[in-house]
Amino acid sequence: NSQYITLNDGNKIPQVGLGTWQNKNSEATIDCVYQAIKIGYRHIDTAAIYGNEEEVGAGIKKAIDEGIVKREDLFVTTKLWGTQQRLSQQAIKQSLERLQLDYVDLYLMHWPVALKTRSIDPSDPKNYLCIPMNPENKSVRDIDVNWTFVDTYLAMQHLKKEGLAKSIGVSNFSINNLKELFKHPLFKIKPACNQVEIHPLLPQDELIAFCKEEGIVCEAYSPLGSTSSPILTNETLVSIAERLNIDVAQVCVSWAVQRGYVVLPKSSQVARIEKNYKNLVKLSDEDFATVNGLKEKYGEKRFVSPDFSPFKTFE
Ligand code: A2P
Structure with a gap:
């Protein structure tokens, strides 16, 4: 599967990518990436x-x-965490150091929420993982109320100019967040991508259509419904997969490819990594329509939820 989508800045992104969330700190992760x-x-x-x-x-x-x-044939994405939204240049440089790269192909703002800054101590390689919790309510992140995601994005525009990131974009942005960003007079570079949760129980039709109109490519994270996903055992999807002699995961990735955005299935098992890339099919019009209609049948489900306090909903 070597399809590419051209981004609004002319760079090309391979449509199927390897997701790595929840692959942690081990030889196994190195091997997954290498094998992929x-x-x-x-x-x-x-x-x-x-x-x-x-x-x-x-x-x-x-x-x-x-x-x-070769490096130039790979497309590597990393993301700016909320505690570093005031420090995007320092943050990307540290990410590049950890990745042993001179540039990333795509740098995304991970969430449209600035968290209170944690200074980055280079002597503590895991310092960037700090997620400050609100002392009154430990389940709530400590928001930086004097800094906005628009401020962060304006700074990220320079990272593209400096060549540290070939493209820049956003993640977990709603239509409202994007509109707010576009309004700023210093906003110059349209995000190349908006990476959001998309799968058969969260097809995000409205957001995808809005982004398309604005020239922003959507990227689907958790395209299989994330960990312990009910999608992988969904009876309708299982029956399509059995008839086509593939796994439900391949139905989900094929459906995403057919819908025309970037899709990032994650697996820590090499056999699955291979299937999720190689065993893709073109769904018949009927199967495609059935998957498109799953939300109506089973209800919309979001598996990754932000616990950032001021945001009660994604919108
Ligand atoms: P594992 O990493 O053990 O393979 P998402 O991409 O939506 O985040 O979903 C990832 C989840 O789906 C992980 O729990 C992953 O488990 C599992 N998974 C990935 N590929 C497959 C597959 N081909 N068949 C079954 N489960 C899969």
Whole structure:
């Protein structure tokens, strides 16, 4: 599967990428990334908060050192965590150091919420993982009320100019968040991508249509419904998968490819990483329509929810 989508800045993004959330700090993560590249993946998605940039970088380095791929043929994404929204230049430089790269292909603002700044202590490699909790209510993040995601984005525009990121974009942005960003007089560079949760029980039709109109490519995270997903055992999807002799995961990835956005299935098992990339099919009009209609049948479900306090809903 080597389809590419052209971004609004002219860069090309491979449509199927490897998600790495919840792959942590181990030789296994290095091997997953290395094996994925061997299988043919050219797009790897990580984030500072995943705590695995070193391993992702080591897997990439191993593949490059062995001559399996050249750096310029890979598309690597990482993300700016909320505690570093005031420090985006320092944050991307530290991500690049952990990844052992000179640039990332795509740098995303992870959430449209600035959390209180944690200074980055280079002597503590895991310091960037700090998520300050509100002392009164430990289940709530400590929001930085004097800094907005618009401020952060304006600073991120310079990261593209400096070449630290070939493209910049956002993640978990609603239509309202995007409209607010577009309003600012210093807003110059349209986000190339908006990475959000999209799967058959959360098809996000309205957001995808809005982004398309604005020239922003959506990227689907948790395209299988994340960990312990009810999607993978959904009876309708299981019956389609059985008839086509593939797994439900392949139905989900194929459906996403057919809908035309970037899709980032995550697995820590090499056999699944391979299937999620190689065993894709073109769904018949009937099966495609059935998957499109799952939300009506089973109700909308969001599996990744932000517990950032001022945001009661995604909108
Ligand atoms: P594992 O990592 O053990 O393979 P998402 O991409 O929506 O975040 O979903 C990832 C979840 O789906 C993980 O729990 C992953 O488990 C599981 N998964 C990934 N690929 C497959 C597959 N082909 N078949 C079954 N489960 C899969």
